[in-house]
Amino acid sequence: AQSVSQHNHHVILSEAASLELGCNYSYGGTVNLFWYVQYPGQHLQLLLKYFSGDPLVKGIKGFEAEFIKSKFSFNLRKPSVQWSDTAEYFCAVFVWEGFQKLVFGTGTRLLVSP
C-alpha cells in the first residue's frame, strides 16, 4: 500500500537557521512527489513537485527538495528560515489507480522564532 512518513512532527527553529524536513514514501508505481505548505488559516499551497529528471527540485520561497530513489526519500530543505515560514508542511505522493489521488504524510509543524 502507498504511504508517506514524516518523522518530524514538530520542529522549532530560530530565524536564519537551516531547515531539513524528512519525508519517506512507499509506492510501487511511477513516483510523483509533492510538498505542500499550510499557513495558519489558509489553504494548502504547493511548494514544489518532482515528476522526473533532475532529482533536486526548487520551489517557491527558497525551498528545495531532493529525490533520492535508493532511500525512498524526498526531504525538504531551506538554507535560512524566516519567521513567515511558520506553518505546517505536508509531503505527498501522487497515486494513480485508474483515478488520481494524493497520499499525504501526517505533516510537520514548523515554528520559527524571531
Add this chain to the structure above:
Amino acid sequence: ETGVTQSPTHLIKTRGQQVTLRCSSQSGHNTVSWYQQALGQGPQFIFQYYREEENGRGNFPPRFSGLQFPNYSSELNVNALELDDSALYLCASSPQGGNTIYFGEGSWLTVV
C-alpha cells in the same frame, strides 16, 4: 489563489444530522476530489468525481457521498454525522490525467 472555492467556510452540526459542502473547481478542471483533514493529521482522500460519476474512493463509509454537476462543481454530503467527522474538508481539482492537484481553502465542520 487556486481558483477552487468552497462553501461554507465554517459550520457546526449536531450528531446525527446531515451536511452538504460545496465546491467550485478551477476553470477547465473536470476532475474534483474531496479530502478530510482531521486535527493533527494529513488530508485523507475521500473520493473523486469525473464526468459526474464517482471514479475512485478512499476508506470512507457510504454515508459519505457526493455529486458532480455538468459545470464540474461538486458537493460532498455526509449523513448521520458522528463526532469523529469533525474536520477540515478540502476540495481539490485537477485536469483529467494531470498530476498537479489544486486545493480550496476548505470547510471546517464541527460536530457536537
